[in-house]
Structures are given as C-alpha cells and as structure tokens.
Amino acid sequence: MVARYNPQEIEKKWQQKWADDRLYEVSEASPRPKWYALTMFPYTSGDLHIGHWYAMAPADVHARFKRMQGYNVLHPMGFDAFGLPAENAAISRGIHPFTWTMQNIDNMRRQLRSMGAIYDWSREVVTCLPDYYKWTQWFFLKLYQAGLAYRGKAPVNWCPRCQTVLANEQVVDGFCERCGAAVIRRDLEQWFFRITRYADELMEHSGIDWPERIKIMQRNWVGKSLGTEISFALEQPGVDEKEIRVFTTRPDTILGVTFMVLAPEHPLVAKLTSPDKKAEVEEYIARSRRQTEIERLSTGKEKDGVFIGAYVVNRLNGGRVPIWIADYVLMSYGTGAVMAVPAHDERDFAFAKKYNLPIPVVIAPPRWQGEELEAAYTEPGIMVNSGQFNGLPCQQGVEAVSDFLEEKGWGKRTITYRLRDWLISRQRYWGAPIPMIYCPNCGIVPVPEGDLPVLLPEDAEFRPTGESPLKYCEQFVNTTCPRCSAPAKRETDTMDTFMCSSWYFLRYASPNCDTAPFDAQRMKYWLPVDLYTGGAEHAVMHLLYARFFIKALRDMGLVDFDEPFTHLFNQGVIIAEKQKMSKSRGNVITPDAYVSELGVDTVRAYLMFVAPWEQGGEWDDSGISGVSRWLNRVWNLVLGGYSCGDSIARIKAERDIYRIAHQTIRKVTNDLENIHFNTMIAILMELTNHLSKAKELGAITPSCWKWCRDKLLLLLAPTAPHLAEELWERIGHSYSIHNQSWPVWDEELAKDEEITLVVQVNGKLRDRITVPAAITEAEARQIALERQRLKAYLEGKEIINIIYVPGRLVNLVVR
Ligand SMILES: [Zn+2]
Numbered sequence: 086m087v088a089r090y091n092p093q094e095i096e097k098k099w100q101q102k103w104a105d106d107r108l109y110e111v112s113e114a115s116p117r118p119k120w121y122a123l124t125m126f127p128y129t130s131g132d133l134h135i136g137h138w139y140a141m142a143p144a145d146v147h148a149r150f151k152r153m154q155g156y157n158v159l160h161p162m163g164f165d166a167f168g169l170p171a172e173n174a175a176i177s178r179g180i181h182p183f184t185w186t187m188q189n190i191d192n193m194r195r196q197l198r199s200m201g202a203i204y205d206w207s208r209e210v211v212t213c214l215p216d217y218y219k220w221t222q223w224f225f226l227k228l229y230q231a232g233l234a235y236r237g238k239a240p241v242n243w244c245p246r247c248q249t250v251l252a253n254e255q256v257v258d259g260f261c262e263r264c265g266a267a268v269i270r271r272d273l274e275q276w277f278f279r280i281t282r283y284a285d286e287l288m289e290h291s292g293i294d295w296p297e298r299i300k301i302m303q304r305n306w307v308g309k310s311l312g313t314e315i316s317f318a319l320e321q322p323g324v325d326e327k328e329i330r331v332f333t334t335r336p337d338t339i340l341g342v343t344f345m346v347l348a349p350e351h352p353l354v355a356k357l358t359s360p361d362k363k364a365e366v367e368e369y370i371a372r373s374r375r376q377t378e379i380e381r382l383s384t385g386k387e388k389d390g391v392f393i394g395a396y397v398v399n400r401l402n403g404g405r406v407p408i409w410i411a412d413y414v415l416m417s418y419g420t421g422a423v424m425a426v427p428a429h430d431e432r433d434f435a436f437a438k439k440y441n442l443p444i445p446v447v448i449a450p451p452r453w454q455g456e457e458l459e460a461a462y463t464e465p466g467i468m469v470n471s472g473q474f475n476g477l478p479c480q481q482g483v484e485a486v487s488d489f490l491e492e493k494g495w496g497k498r499t500i501t502y503r504l505r506d507w508l509i510s511r512q513r514y515w516g517a518p519i520p521m522i523y524c525p526n527c528g529i530v531p532v533p534e535g536d537l538p539v540l541l542p543e544d545a546e547f548r549p550t551g552e553s554p555l556k557y558c559e560q561f562v563n564t565t566c567p568r569c570s571a572p573a574k575r576e577t578d579t580m581d582t583f584m585c586s587s588w589y590f591l592r593y594a595s596p597n598c599d600t601a602p603f604d605a606q607r608m609k610y611w612l613p614v615d616l617y618t619g620g621a622e623h624a625v626m627h628l629l630y631a632r633f634f635i636k637a638l639r640d641m642g643l644v645d646f647d648e649p650f651t652h653l654f655n656q657g658v659i660i661a662e663k664q665k666m667s668k669s670r671g672n673v674i675t676p677d678a679y680v681s682e683l684g685v686d687t688v689r690a691y692l693m694f695v696a697p698w699e700q701g702g703e704w705d706d707s708g709i710s711g712v713s714r715w716l717n718r719v720w721n722l723v724l725g726g727y728s729c730g731d732s733i734a735r736i737k738a739e740r741d742i743y744r745i746a747h748q749t750i751r752k753v754t755n756d757l758e759n760i761h762f763n764t765m766i767a768i769l770m771e772l773t774n775h776l777s778k779a780k781e782l783g784a785i786t787p788s789c790w791k792w793c794r795d796k797l798l799l800l801l802a803p804t805a806p807h808l809a810e811e812l813w814e815r816i817g818h819s820y821s822i823h824n825q826s827w828p829v830w831d832e833e834l835a836k837d838e839e840i841t842l843v844v845q846v847n848g849k850l851r852d853r854i855t856v857p858a859a860i861t862e863a864e865a866r867q868i869a870l871e872r873q874r875l876k877a878y879l880e881g882k883e884i885i886n887i888i889y890v891p892g893r894l895v896n897l898v899v900r
C-alpha cells in the first residue's frame with residue numbers, strides 16, 4: 086500500500102532542507118558556464134497575488150531547467166521598495182513608509198520562499214535601504230559628471246490662491262482640493278536625465294532577442310521622424326520675429342495648408358493675438374493649463390481651439406494662413422507649431438470641419454474627380470493643385486518640395502524625436518534624496534562621493550503638499566557647502582523610483598559590495614542578463630530607462646556591453662471569469678488558498694499548463710484539479726513498485742516505450758528551451774499515461790521501467806521540485822535530484838518507426854517512399870506529390886483522385 090501524496094508535508098520539509106543546505110546559492114567560482122535568469126523584481130505592495138505567481142513560478146521552472154542543463158544559474162530576487170504607493174498606504178494607515186515597506190517585504194519574502202524557487206536569498210536587494218540607495222545616488226553623480234543630468238524647467242500643479250505646488254492627488258477635476266481654485270500648470274526647476282542623447286541608439290535593438298511588439302513600442306516612443314522644417318512669414322512681422330517655423334513629415338502637402346496651429350504655450354501667442362481675441366485666447370490657455378499632456382493628446386477627446394486673430398503667409402503661393410491655438414499641439418514636440426493640411430491629416434480634417442475651414446485636396450486619391458473628401462486622405466497619391474509640383478507622386482514630391490524650400494532658404498530637412506528627457510525629480514518623501522547642494526557662492530555643488538549616502542531623514546512629515554516634505558526638515562536641508570564651507574541648502578526632491586530599478590540587476594552580482602555599486606569582476610562574470618522576464622507594461626518606461634542607463638555606463642567605461650537584457654520574454658495575464666481579476670469584481674484568485682489545499686507543485690504545474698505563457702489564460706478550478714490528479718498519479722505510479730509480467734509482446738512494447746521516452750525528452754527539452762511550457766506539461770502527462778499502461782500490462786522489463794521512471798522524475802523536477810525530490814529519495818536515489826544532469830535523448834532511438842509506402846500513378850508502381858509509421862493521410866499525399874521522380878508522370882495531367890491505403894500505398898489517379 087502506497088502512502089498518500091501529502092504535498093503540505095513534503096514541501097515544507099524540502100524547502101527547509103534546501104535552505105539549510107544552501108542548495109541554490111551560487112558562486113562565480115563555478116567551472117560551469119553562467120546563466121543569468123532574471124524576473125522583474127516586485128513592488129512591495131504587501132501580498133503576492135496571482136500575477137506575481139504567474140510571473141515568477143514559470144520563470145523559476147526555466148531557471149531550474151538551465152541549472153540541470155549544467156549552467157551556473159543566478160536567479161535572484163529583491164524588492165522595488167521606494168515609491169508613491171508605499172507613501173500613500175503609509176499615510177492612510179498612519180504608519181511610517183519604512184515600517185510599512187519592511188513589513189510587506191517580510192511577508193512577501195515568506196510567500197516567495199513558499200513558491201519553492203531557486204532564488205539565492207544571499208543576494209537579495211532592497212532599494213529603500215541606504216546600502217542600496219547610496220549607489221543610486223552615486224549613479225546620479227556619475228550622470229551629472231558626464232553631462233547627462235541637468236536642471237531644467239518642468240510643469241507642476243500650482244494653486245494660484247494657496248500659492249503652492251500641489252501633488253496630483255490634491256488636484257480634483259482640475260481644482261485645488263483645499264480651496265477650490267482652478268489649478269494651473271507652472272514651471273519649476275527640476276532634474277532631468279538626458280536620455281535623448283541616446284535616442285538613435287535606443288531605437289536599435291541589434292544583437293538582442295526581444296519581442297517584436299516591445300521593440301516597436303520603444304521605437305514609437307522614441308518617435309524619430311525625418312522631415313522638413315518650414316518657415317511661414319508673419320503677415321505683420323514683429324521687431325524680433327519675422328516667421329514661424331513648423332516641422333512636417335509631409336512637405337508634399339504644403340499647398341494644402343489652410344491654417345496653422347500653435348501650442349497654447351507657444352511664446353509668440355501673446356505677441357500675435359489681436360486685441361479683440363485676447364480674452365478668448367487667455368481663457369483657452371488657462372483651460373489647457375489645467376490638463377495633463379496625456380489628456381491633451383488622448384485620441385477620444387474632441388479637438389478644439391481658438392483663432393488668435395493673426396496670419397502667416399505660405400511662401401509657396403502667397404496664401405494667407407490664419408493662426409489658431411489648440412491644446413493637442415505640444416510645445417515640447419517639434420517646434421510647438423504645426424501646419425494644418427485638413428485634406429490629408431485626420432486630426433486637421435476634424436478640426437477644419439468643426440470650424441468650417443477650407444479643405445483643398447493636394448494629393449489625389451485613386452479615381453478622384455475633383456469632388457470634396459468625406460474623410461482625410463492620408464495614403465500616397467499624385468500631387469494636384471500644387472503648381473510646379475503637379476503630377477509628381479507624393480514620395481518624390483517630399484524630396485522636390487524640400488529641395489525647393491532649401492534652395493530658397495525657406496526650409497531645411499531635419500530630424501525630430503518624440504522622446505523627451507527623463508524628468509526624475511519627485512516632490513515626495515519616499516525616495517532616494519538627490520545628492521546635490523545649493524550654495525549661495527558656488528551655485529550647484531554635487532555632494533562629494535565620500536559623503537554618500539545622503540540619508541533620508543526618518544522624522545520628516547511626509548503628508549503630500551506637492552512640495553518635497555524634506556523642504557521642511559531643517560536638519561536635512563541645512564548643510565555646509567563642500568567647496569567653500571558656507572551655509573548651504575540641500576536639494577529636497579527625491580528621485581523617480583525608475584532610477585532605482587534601472588540598475589538593480591547589476592547589484593545582484595555583488596549585493597554586499599560596499600566600495601562600489603558592484604564588484605567589476607563579478608559583474609562582468611554575470612552580465613548581461615541572459616533571460617529577463619516580466620510584464621509587457623514596462624515596455625517604454627523601465628525597459629527603456631534600463632537600456633539608457635547601461636549605454637550611459639558603457640560610455641563612462643563602467644560596463645563593457647551595450648544592452649542589459651539579451652533575451653526578453655513577456656508573460657501574459659491570468660484572468661478569471663473572462664475578466665481581469667480585481668477586488669471590485671470579486672473574482673480575485675488567491676494562490677495561497679490553492680497552495681494550502683493542493684500544494685505548491687500543483688499550482689506551479691497548473692500555471693505552466695493553463696495557457697501559452699506569453700498569452701496568459703483563464704484560471705479554471707477543474708483545470709487545476711486535473712493537474713492535481715496527474716501529480717497524484719505520478720506519485721502512485723512511481724511508488725507502486727513494478728513487477729514484470731510475461732508478455733509475448735514485450736520486445737515490441739519495450740521498443741515503443743523507449744522511443745516514446747526519448748521523444749519526450751527531446752520535446753520537453755525543446756519546449757523548455759523555447760518557453761512553450763503548456764505543451765511541455767501535456768507531453769509529460771502523455772508519458773505518464775504510457776508508463777501507466779506499460780506497467781499495467783507488465784509489458785516491459787524492470788530495467789526499462791526504472792530507466793523511464795527516472796527520466797520522468799528528472800523531466801518533472803523543474804516544474805514540481807518538491808514532488809520530484811521526495812520521489813527521487815523514496816526510490817533510493819541520492820540527494821538531490823536538483824543536482825542531477827538534465828536527461829539527454831538519443832536521436833536514433835527517438836526516431837519514429839519507419840515504413841515504406843508504394844507510390845502508384847494510375848495503378849502502376851512509380852516510386853517508393855520511406856515515411857514515419859505514424860504518418861497521416863494528408864502528410865503521405867503531400868510527400869507523394871512533391872516527389873521529383875513523379876514529375877514526369879504527372880506533367881500536363883490532371884489529378885482526379887488520390888487513393889491512400891494506410892501503411893501500404895498512395896495511388897494517384899490522373900488523366
Ligand atoms: Zn488652493
């Protein structure tokens with residue numbers, strides 16, 4: 086009688102033993118090749134939810150697989166611990182963000198340990214601790230020295246009545262939470278990183294294996310456009326200004342311009358607005374200041390604007406072009422002014438319709454007869470109504486118009502980017518202080534490296550005021566200038582937490598190094614990351630920032646590679662009841678409940694099996710029960726003993742089972758290699774079925790049985806590490822299964838059994854083909870039709886029927 090599979094008992098036992106034995110601690114001294122498998126570290130929100138499990142458990146399976154394959158695998162874990170949610174949660178609970186965060190980390194660490202992952206906990210990093218953020222500050226200083234950090238103006242929320250900066254949470258529908266005044270956006274000096282210097286390089290993803298959609302998102306985010314800057318003459322030139330410059334990628338449409346749109350913040354607006362339009366224009370500007378950029382650019386929003394009562398002249402035809410302002414044009418992109426061509430731009434078309442502006446066609450759609458357009462025509466076409474350029478295809482028109490403008494001095498070809506510099510200042514408490522000092526004599530002075538870390542004071546009042554809480558913490562603010570020793574003040578803003586996560590993967594290489602952010606030799610050994618897994622939502626923030634960071638460090642000579650993450654993989658999302666899980670819908674799946682009922686290994690295997698990892702899928706209770714039954718079957722199968730019956734079919738059966746086992750090893754290996762986890766589980770289930778059947782029939786020798794059984798456990802070890810370890814011990818093998826080598830298959834033995842098919846044309850033997858015994862009819866027909874030797878018999882003939890006799894022949898009937 087076999088003891089019952091009791092996952093709770095064995096899982097706890099092995100987790101303790103692995104920890105005691107430090108089974109998963111890794112060292113750079115290993116003779117094995119290195120493999121750095123990284124999962125995006127979690128934000129310290131408090132509890133591991135299903136999304137964490139779905140990100141981490143399959144990643145651990147893959148890392149375990151690489152380990153058994155003979156790699157020295159670093160699979161570390163840490164915590165992204167600074168940031169606004171901690172601060173807000175701490176405020177609402179009335180406890181200090183540090184206390185709240187550290188409690189959450191304790192809880193999450195316990196949950197992560199229960200997952201049975203191979204994390205090397207001796208390498209844990211926590212970004213809110215001084216031994217970590219000291220180096221975040223150090224990197225800030227390095228970027229500053231390299232000319233990559235600078236101070237510039239950026240908008241903040243400003244209440245004109247309270248005369249103060251407001252946090253986003255204090256702005257309710259555009260109004261001040263305290264006094265009800267309309268909030269405006271006002272520029273404040275803040276710190277930026279010059280990520281735009283790397284714009285071109287960030288668009289390239291050479292030498293790295295990343296999902297195409299992430300690469301496209303990054304390229305679109307950087308948004309490089311080749312175009313032409315064109316100047317329009319002011320109808321009534323000012324003393325200083327004689328023209329307005331616009332950037333366009335479509336100079337071929339210049340003769341279709343019927344209005345120009347400036348960003349409301351454009352410096353010329355105040356100067357150009359005619360007296361009768363002043364009130365209307367000012368009101369519009371005030372309104373647009375109350376919106377965020379995202380609101381201004383949102384596609385759902387109706388585009389509106391105001392005519393400012395002034396004109397420019399289109400130099401190509403002398404046409405008078407009215408100037409409008411509209412908030413969908415941003416000062417920070419291009420020149421802050423756009424030429425509007427309503428016939429050939431959707432947004433301009435809608436705007437022209439709304440305000441009854443002319444819509445002349447200058448690029449003819451196919452079969453166009455001069456009629457009015459019902460919608461903007463944005464496809465290529467032939468230039469019309471464009472004077473000397475008429476008849477040119479628009480691609481040639483782009484060049485011809487640009488040449489003409491350059492010749493006349495009215496324009497020049499240029500490149501613009503959508504990417505802006507990275508604003509890293511936060512007027513909040515829970516972040517790494519920016520290590521800069523303002524001296525009345527010396528100006529901006531960096532904190533000397535030897536004085537790092539600039540500690541975050543524990544006793545600051547951290548309720549949000551919009552201004553940095555550190556501003557009111559006198560013992561923090563007041564300091565002396567490191568250069569001239571005069572009384573000076575510290576920078577009181579803290580850093581964007583994306584700064585902390587831009588380099589954490591370097592820290593894992595030597596987490597306790599206290600002389601540098603990393604030990605150069607150890608970092609060189611592990612980096613770059615071989616496989617980075619996490620959510621696709623990080624495409625344009627974290628993943629872009631980390632790439633920028635590495636390129637900047639490379640140029641400083643601190644690292645010798647170009648890209649941090651060689652291979653990137655994004656897992657999908659687990660949903661429930663056809664919807665995203667959320668507390669309000671009441672459809673949240675808590676993994677802990679399943680873990681305590683069915684065991685960790687079942688949850689792990691189920692998450693692998695539920696759907697292709699990159700797609701994600703729907704949580705299904707009957708699905709996880711099925712997986713639980715399967716692991717119970719494995720348990721009983723392995724421990725049930727084996728007695729060989731006397732079967733005449735043994736030789737054939739044994740050959741079949743060896744073939745299936747070798748094929749399974751090949752398939753499981755390839756599936757793991759290619760991150761096709763769900764099909765990997767399916768094939769392991771099939772192997773379990775084959776072995777059960779062979780055992781029932783007593784159809785194989787004991788040595789064949791043992792060989793197959795051991796291979797099943799080895800293949801299962803990454804997915805169900807506790808079950809595999811327990812069974813491995815119980816059948817008498819030595820500890821630990823996780824130190825065993827990954828099984829290898831024999832290509833010869835994995836070969837499908839082959840048969841010879843006769844190929845006939847109209848009943849006459851014309852060819853013989855060797856095919857796998859398990860060939861399907863469709864495959865057999867296909868192979869027969871592609872045979873070179875048959876070409877002569879089939880030429881000029883029509884195939885009217887194909888007769889297939891399984892295992893014997895394919896007969897092509899032709900006439
Ligand atoms: Zn106010």
Ligand SMILES: [Zn+2]
Pocket residue numbers: 524525526527528530566567568569570571
């Ligand atoms: Zn000074």
